[in-house]
Amino acid sequence: MKEVPNHNQARPPAGSIREVGRYPIDLTGPHSHTLVIEPGVGSLSIGPAHLGRKADLYVEPDAHIDWTVFDAFATPAGSPWPRFLHYTGSDAGFFDWARERPIEEMTWVPILSADTVADASRSKLHALHVGLDPSGGRLHLQLPKRVDYFRLSMSGDLSRFSADGVRPYSLTLAPSTSRRNNGAPVLLPDLGELHQVTNLTLRNEPLAQPISLECLSRFPNLTSLSLWGNFCDLDQLACQARLTNLELRYMPDLGGLPPLDTLPLLDSFIAFNVEEITGKRLRQQLKTRANTRPWNGYTSVSKLRKPEWWAAEFGRPFSSWPKRLAKLANEAYDVAQAAMAQARSLADAEAAITAFTVRFNTLKGIETVEREDLGEAVRQLSQSDHLIGQPIPEEMAERWFDAARDY
Incomplete structure (x- = not known):
């Protein structure tokens, strides 16, 4: 592994560093950070120390960043490195940096103390994801106009965001939900x-x-729509007469979905991991439509699921955890659920939940998100079957959880 000595003050030429190694960089000041590049890694995460292992380089939320320090780095093939950047903080200077140095994909979680306008109109930015927390100032973004296929994605508190300029090629929205x-x-x-x-x-x-x-009534120009997860008011799809492509994924409830023949221009359709009853009707609708007008695009209805499958796969809050941690969490949950099923007193229930909680006190990787997931697991356990003869208040289970955890 190559290491550049700290006494070397000259900044290397653009794109000249293509090897794995440890490199001192002037990210927030002279030699403020050491950048470690590992084989096959094309991403970099920058943010406050509370992110733990989710950040490669720690910076304070309001720190000024010299983004040009990355000009010297390139992939072995010569493309700008890092290809994918994840940044949590208030410095929007990467938009100015991207006027000359293209960014393939940027994820920004802005920490804003006041309303902010960010100008990305001249940025060579191919994909931007903005994660919006419920607190802080609003963000107004002037959209890039130098990229033909700019993709914009937003998650969190969408009410804190606004934009103007050239419309993006595609828009992805993931609002905060309970x-x-x-x-x-x-x-x-x-x-x-x-x-x-x-x-x-x-x-x-x-x-x-x-x-x-x-909300679909506000989108008059849609030709392609992709839905992932739980939605209601599916009858609104009937008003999207311009749709040529419709995709439904991981949807446990397709109630109100209009027949496919109500979308006259539809030529591609995917239903994947959807509820079984409506899924079977969709298969028949695909065949019926093909007899009158052939499908020009791809069509598929697959992985039809019964109600119990959704509860098993997504009912517990560990589905997004790394596999190793998720396996441990599910095993602990199984033990706790079995103990709860035999609980005849509140003391028995407290013992079951406490035993579940302390299992994670010595595990690495339990950060804020995982702690919240475990709190939800405790809530679910408190509402599971037991022999106590009276409900367990969620607030009581939460107190047991807080008293037993070290994370």
């Missing part, structure tokens, strides 16, 4: 000029609070 499917449907906020896009993806978790498709 993991409990018992609240009012989520309504998308007004997104202004972004409603003019032709290619839209909406994402949600399969068993989360549903997202209402009432």
